[in-house]
Amino acid sequence: MEKLTINDIAKLAGVSTATVSNFLNHNYGKMSAKTRAHVAKIITEHNYHPNSVARDLAKNDNKTIGVSIADITNPFSATVLSGISAVFNQAGYRMIFTNADNDQDTETSNILRLQAQNVAGIIIDPVNPDNPIYQTLSNNDIVMFDRQMETLTFDSVATNNTEAVEEMTKRMMIAGYDELYFVSWPLEKVSTRIKRYQGFLRAIRYPDGTHLIPVPYPGQSESLVTFQTQIKRIMEQRGNKKVGFFTMNASVFVQLLQTMQHNNYTYPTDYGVATYEEFDWMTVMRPGISCIRQDSRRIGTDAAKLLKKKLETKEGGVPTTHIIPTTLIIRDSF
Amino acid sequence: MEKLTINDIAKLAGVSTATVSNFLNHNYGKMSAKTRAHVAKIITEHNYHPNSVARDLAKNDNKTIGVSIADITNPFSATVLSGISAVFNQAGYRMIFTNADNDQDTETSNILRLQAQNVAGIIIDPVNPDNPIYQTLSNNDIVMFDRQMETLTFDSVATNNTEAVEEMTKRMMIAGYDELYFVSWPLEKVSTRIKRYQGFLRAIRYPDGTHLIPVPYPGQSESLVTFQTQIKRIMEQRGNKKVGFFTMNASVFVQLLQTMQHNNYTYPTDYGVATYEEFDWMTVMRPGISCIRQDSRRIGTDAAKLLKKKLETKEGGVPTTHIIPTTLIIRDSF
């Protein structure tokens, strides 16, 4: 791109690089009004912008942060990213972006690369909180969001998963449902899923596992069949009971609805449904979808502010979880 | 983060930094098999990774590219980004990410910052192709996608907008619609919108503007009313005519449906509809939505490969547009 350096400008202006540097750093006391104006003119004329990487170098500073996203294709993550990016741009940090495509090995190599690129800190949207790479990291320069590790090792930003689901489940119970199911991607050790499931169990005390329906990730068609037959059986055997489903995110919600439609069941007549996450398109589904709205953008801004603060104060401290509240949106799907 | 440098490794291994460097660069001819093995051991033992920024510095190379996204919240852009990121990671480039939140001034400052950060090249998803900042850029190190400038100044990657819409519009005509409308965010000078609109006009020769319905961007509620009354009037005055709508993207589609539902009109009975873009959730809308599917990921990978090639051959050449084909998905919405 642009090749102009502080040296070129100094020559063009007929002054020393020191003067140019002083000008750039607003040390106007060190030059005459005349040279000041002249340097200003040359700089704007040639559209010169100092190289910020070199500046970091000279100042022995580091304004680069890394971001590792599990899957940028997920609209939730994209919105979080917009929040992160807003905060860091504002603060004059540059942001190196990596995406793991939901693959743990890719994530590992992304994080290694971020380290090799000498970033000051990393924000992580973990693919799998068990990834051993995390054990090599320190809470001094890491913030996670959405999913956390089982034992809290890093500061994290997340929504009030348990409480929100508990509340929504209670609403469904009040609405007269006899049998409720929690539909989710495999819980594995993903805290987000586990916490949402715990909220479900808190509201309605089923034995663990009896009312948990796993859905495979997109693309794994074998186990999809298992899911579909499970749903079909529940519906066929429901008799006079009112059955309802809570889906742990929008993608799972779409999966459930596809299966239901395939078997010609419609909500809220044949079954009730509610979901975590809200998106635009839910407003045009009829009947309206009851859902849990989360402020994804704020998850991003909060995570970014948190990391920025840690880096500036150089204090990691005890890892804590920062909770962003959610809103229950009740429509007509149960 | 990690503090190990080539110096530390050299000391730990009891060799010179030169030897370590040679090892890292696979110049094994310059050391004995014994030291080679020993250095290898030390490096893996301490999990050392050379600082890639310093390496670029020393080699006077530059493996940093910048990305300027108009609005990462748009699922289309996010998918494109995943493609870009896959290609560049693979190739050992790091990627500085910026997001303009659909604001031209933010975009301008983002691009300026990318330049100041001394990136080798930039991929741009333009907010407004008229942004004067573009005039300061050269085709040698820029690739755009989705939207292009009026006069082609940079290599661009886009879908076959005109042909796809033309084809879909024809299908609607064949289905017996008497009156068709093209619903779109304001055309302004955004090529994507203009080209889609041209495809519409090619299929059905209305005088320019008579069947073009602008929708405001999300958040601009004043002009939303204008849109809503316009739709209402068309529906009320349609008499026995079959009217149909083509929406230029998914967001506009949702807007249209909201308005229709508000007035108790349902497709395909009261009106027909089709849209550019396909998303997951369209598969659960009933009746099914006819739409134009584009391979967003590939737009990203192609744009990235293109830029990479330009940078490596140092040849900009004549700006051309690279077209990615689309697929028509016909369901039951018209």
Added chain:
DNA sequence: CTGTTAGCGCGTTCAC
């Protein structure tokens, strides 16, 4: 008020 110059951090490279 302005210029000179030694770093900054970390790898590369070449003469020995």
Added chain:
DNA sequence: GTGAACGCGCTAACAG
């Protein structure tokens, strides 16, 4: 196999 100069673009202490 090594030592040490060198490079990037900028900053800042100091000399003049």
